[in-house]
Amino acid sequence: MVGGMADIYRALADPTRRAVLDELYERDRQTLFEICGRLTVKHGLASSRQAVSQHIDVLEEAGLVRVEREGRYRFHTIDTAPLRAIAERWPARGRKDGQP
Amino acid sequence: MVGGMADIYRALADPTRRAVLDELYERDRQTLFEICGRLTVKHGLASSRQAVSQHIDVLEEAGLVRVEREGRYRFHTIDTAPLRAIAERWPARGRKDGQP
């Protein structure tokens, strides 16, 4: 495990990090270069490799991205579980229809 | 109306703003002074009135807090609806059971 489960809210605050999550949500086990390329092509973001790498570090510390090392590759996978904490912190009240 | 539904993610990024939401979740229709007092006493945050006021502005622009003006008072109410967008952006996949 990571150890300290850093601030998930701050991790979501940056639009580039949310785009990374969007990309990983579409396709798991992507490398850093794959993510960089897809961010540029599909999301129109021109972020450098180092910038994306630092963003991924933040996402990893927040528990939103898991990493598997294989040889010289580093595969990234999204983990949506921590997002539950947000909905559970301020649950919808009043109306009892939450989800169908 | 607000107009542009500002960045909800950025609004949640600040711990003081999340404490304001916590406080309003417990009790609706609080004034600025009430919120300030409760933040200090219950959450141990020593934020000035102006600081809290600016935080509330951010929350209001994000659609997370609604305001009713009555005389010289300004009552604040939490609106949890925009939080749904987060859970809907990256829904849990794989397991089809949501929560136990």
Add this chain to the structure above:
DNA sequence: TTGACATGCAAGTAGCCACTTGCTTATGGT
């Protein structure tokens, strides 16, 4: 009106955060 209370506005400051820059490490192919 006067005074007290609740809030509003706007400019200035300090600290954090995203991004860059330059170099280094490590794995795999030939």
Add this chain to the structure above:
DNA sequence: ACCATAAGCAAGTGGCTACTTGCATGTCAA
């Protein structure tokens, strides 16, 4: 071994943001 690829590290920089400071506005009670 050699080179190319994928990633790691670490210091420096610019801009954003939370907070302060000081004054102004608006409302209610006497």
